[in-house]
Amino acid sequence: MLEGKIALVTGASSGIGLAVARAVVAGGGKVALVARTEANLREAARELGPERAAIYPLDVTDLARLEELPARVLERFGALDLLVNNAGLNHRGPALQFTPRQLGDVITTNLTAAVVLARAAAPHLRQGGAIVNVASLAGMVPVPHEAAYSASKAGLRAFSRVLHGELRARGIHVGIVSPGPVDTNFFGDLAKAPALNFSQPMSTAEQVAEAVLRCWRERRVEIALPWFSGKLCTLGYVSPRLMRVLRPALERRGERNKRALIERRSARKA
Numbered sequence: 001m002l003e004g005k006i007a008l009v010t011g012a013s014s015g016i017g018l019a020v021a022r023a024v025v026a027g028g029g030k031v032a033l034v035a036r037t038e039a040n041l042r043e044a045a046r047e048l049g050p051e052r053a054a055i056y057p058l059d060v061t062d063l064a065r066l067e068e069l070p071a072r073v074l075e076r077f078g079a080l081d082l083l084v085n086n087a088g089l090n091h092r093g094p095a096l097q098f099t100p101r102q103l104g105d106v107i108t109t110n111l112t113a114a115v116v117l118a119r120a121a122a123p124h125l126r127q128g129g130a131i132v133n134v135a136s137l138a139g140m141v142p143v144p145h146e147a148a149y150s151a152s153k154a155g156l157r158a159f160s161r162v163l164h165g166e167l168r169a170r171g172i173h174v175g176i177v178s179p180g181p182v183d184t185n186f187f188g189d190l191a192k193a194p195a196l197n198f199s200q201p202m203s204t205a206e207q208v209a210e211a212v213l214r215c216w217r218e219r220r221v222e223i224a225l226p227w228f229s230g231k232l233c234t235l236g237y238v239s240p241r242l243m244r245v246l247r248p249a250l251e252r253r254g255e256r257n258k259r260a261l262i263e264r265r266s267a268r269k270a
């Protein structure tokens, strides 16, 4: 299915985005890699092969340059089949602790940039192509001390669902992948991350990448992972009261998992 296909992936220099890029190239496709740090993009392109990967160093909050991106990818590869909006930002802590600019950056990176890029890319996507947006379980059940992040991911889910209906008639699929915790660098300082984040089993970046491609292949509106966590979050969304009752037990479990993860990571470093 990926043979000869062209993908544009934001946040492609590490974690989930890099795993998507690797999977596309392994399947015979080519990728346009977007992230801010050029050196990391160059390293990723070296690994993937210069004829299979092109780099676009760019901050997705630069909306004017972002809008031009699909046309630049078309110039380079001649076609576009898949857009993966994956670049993300989180500032963890009470909302009032952050400046308006910091909170706005979370919304711009996770939501506005994805909206702008989807709008710019959609007219260029080949028939049968797709836009897959990487949201989060936090977009289903908001996480304490992640107000702007949870709001941005809830917004991204809503946007994607509406766009799904609008583009279906044009043969373009729009889907969402909503992961629970994933073993990447995204948590930064683990000690600061809320315990609730770790109450669910952790996925690997490769598992999320597989879900991104399955979302396109099977034309799924949304894939939450792990599966059971997705069901639990749907229940929590329908009944916030039930979530309030379950939350202390989930936080205790999350605290245990978080301690184990910190130990595993420091053992890996040693």
Ligand SMILES: NC(=O)c1ccc[n+]([C@@H]2O[C@H](COP(=O)([O-])OP(=O)(O)OC[C@H]3O[C@@H](n4cnc5c(N)ncnc54)[C@H](OP(=O)(O)O)[C@@H]3O)[C@@H](O)[C@H]2O)c1
Binding pocket: 010, 011, 012, 013, 014, 015, 016, 017, 034, 035, 036, 037, 038, 040, 058, 059, 060, 061, 086, 087, 088, 089, 109, 134, 135, 136, 137, 178, 179, 180, 181, 182, 183, 184, 185, 186, 187, 205
């Ligand atoms: N890890 C998790 O537990 C988890 C759970 C649910 C959802 N997610 C979502 O998954 C997505 C990917 O996260 P990850 O876990 O793979 O994190 P990661 O390993 O930290 O990768 C983030 C990627 O995004 C790029 N990026 C960040 N800000 C950017 C910007 N303004 N413009 C362009 N590129 C930018 C980073 O490169 P530069 O820094 O060089 O720009 C990097 O390539 C995010 O949307 C996140 O919200 C993650």
